[in-house]
Amino acid sequence: MKRKLGLSSCGKALTKALFEQYAENGIDYMEISCESALYDSLDLPLLQSWAKEYGVVIRSLHLPFYPFEIYDISSLDENVRQAAIMSHTRLIERAAKSGIKIFVIHPSGEPIADDDRKRKIELTKNSLSVLADVCERLDVTLAVEDLPRTCLGNCSDELLYLVEDKRLKVCFDTNHLLGEDIEHFILACGDRFISTHVSDYDEVNERHWLPGEGVIDWIRLIGALDKVGYCGPILYEVHFKAPNTIIRERDLTCKDIRANFDTLIAGKIPEPFGKANV
Numbered sequence: 001m002k003r004k005l006g007l008s009s010c011g012k013a014l015t016k017a018l019f020e021q022y023a024e025n026g027i028d029y030m031e032i033s034c035e036s037a038l039y040d041s042l043d044l045p046l047l048q049s050w051a052k053e054y055g056v057v058i059r060s061l062h063l064p065f066y067p068f069e070i071y072d073i074s075s076l077d078e079n080v081r082q083a084a085i086m087s088h089t090r091l092i093e094r095a096a097k098s099g100i101k102i103f104v105i106h107p108s109g110e111p112i113a114d115d116d117r118k119r120k121i122e123l124t125k126n127s128l129s130v131l132a133d134v135c136e137r138l139d140v141t142l143a144v145e146d147l148p149r150t151c152l153g154n155c156s157d158e159l160l161y162l163v164e165d166k167r168l169k170v171c172f173d174t175n176h177l178l179g180e181d182i183e184h185f186i187l188a189c190g191d192r193f194i195s196t197h198v199s200d201y202d203e204v205n206e207r208h209w210l211p212g213e214g215v216i217d218w219i220r221l222i223g224a225l226d227k228v229g230y231c232g233p234i235l236y237e238v239h240f241k242a243p244n245t246i247i248r249e250r251d252l253t254c255k256d257i258r259a260n261f262d263t264l265i266a267g268k269i270p271e272p273f274g275k276a277n278v
Helices: 016-024 036-041 044-054 078-097 114-138 156-162 182-192 218-227 254-265
Strands: 005-008 029-032 057-062 102-105 141-145 169-173 193-197 234-236
Touching: 005 193, 005 254, 016 044, 016 254, 044 057, 044 078, 078 102, 078 114, 102 114, 102 193, 114 141, 114 156, 141 193, 156 182, 169 182, 182 193, 182 218, 218 254, 234 254
Parallel strands: 005 029, 005 234, 029 057, 057 102, 102 141, 141 169, 169 193, 193 234
Antiparallel strands: none
């Protein structure tokens, strides 16, 4: 299977130059992801014109998730939950008009107390059903992301319950699983995968490091994706600038992402680019 490469825009300025860098390094797909305050000002038709010019596909858009009091679809405050649903609906409608087909959503904020979990799960299922109706009307797809710590969807059983509505898909984030074996998760949920967020971590917390900088067995992970027949892109979710949890000699580039991807697809684990600082 010929794998396609994608890269989230997280932390990157959405400029014409960025699309050119994607194209020069064979990065096929972009996911738009930015600070919540910037979504309203996104000129999606302009971004699509640059994407077309350089042969890059804007495949997905990550819906905003922070601050939680605005975007949490699991909120126990019904006013907040309904406002979050409406906010996501407006953005999905606007982005769908520009041709974006996949929307990634966080099923909750955090922290979540044990006593609240059952109720919040049911509220999220309700919210996702409403948003699935919106996406069905627009002929687009909603992908629910697995999350870390006390967030909803932090294991395969819970995530599969959240996406019982078959219209929903899963975005597999490789650095969010803190209590479940990655291969077990892939084999359990893989037939629902439509996209990925690829990065490495230390299994202590999410880190969004470059593959090879953490502890993930990437040969085993890619093999598991092959087993479940995942044919979507290997879409990296890493910042060019190093987070404070890792030390690098310089910022990453699209060329670095391409080289890392090529190593993974060749069946090898990339050499660490940086050194952990945790």
